[in-house]
Amino acid sequence: AQSVTQLDSQVPVFEEAPVELRCNYSSSVSVYLFWYVQYPNQGLQLLLKYLSGSTLVESINGFEAEFNKSQTSFHLRKPSVHISDTAEYFCAAAGNKLTFGGGTRVLVKP
């Protein structure tokens, strides 16, 4: 069975500090990996994806994620967060089907 685990349900962080959101997956087949962001009362928006090639992928708003096959991880990082990054973040893996993690709520404090 395929599964995605986000290790932290909530992450409080001060503005301009770095943040890391942890994601581990398990799958019997090769997977494609995604990070989505959800702002309150909205749908999910794609933040970045890993399909193949370079294991480090970046988004246009300063987030990056690194695919680590040996550790089956796809952690999301940002070196300096803004208040506007307050949201819920979902990791997802597409193997035989798309499976979402339980989400990590990021609260950026001034």
Place this chain on the structure above:
Amino acid sequence: DGGITQSPKYLFRKEGQNVTLSCEQNLNHDAMYWYRQDPGQGLRLIYYSQIVNDFQKGDIAEGYSVSREKKESFPLTVTSAQKNPTAFYLCASSLGSRGEPQHFGDGTRLSIL
């Protein structure tokens, strides 16, 4: 602009009543999906459709029904058999292959009166 439109944004249901949630997309995507979101549980797949006139059950299909008569539309009916329907419902679409990301609507929040 292309996108996915879900309506209504808020919906209230009485006990024993069926309600239908609308989902329309103009992205020309073949595949469409319905998810249920509960706090702390991420997204759970209810139904999905990869082509018109065909759909499959997801992980939590009991108490729900769908139709896919047009490529652009994938309505979800929450029936009276669904005993705990209060949730946030999200519709998504994609080109269909597993490497393609899903695009989401803004959701419908369903509550029981």
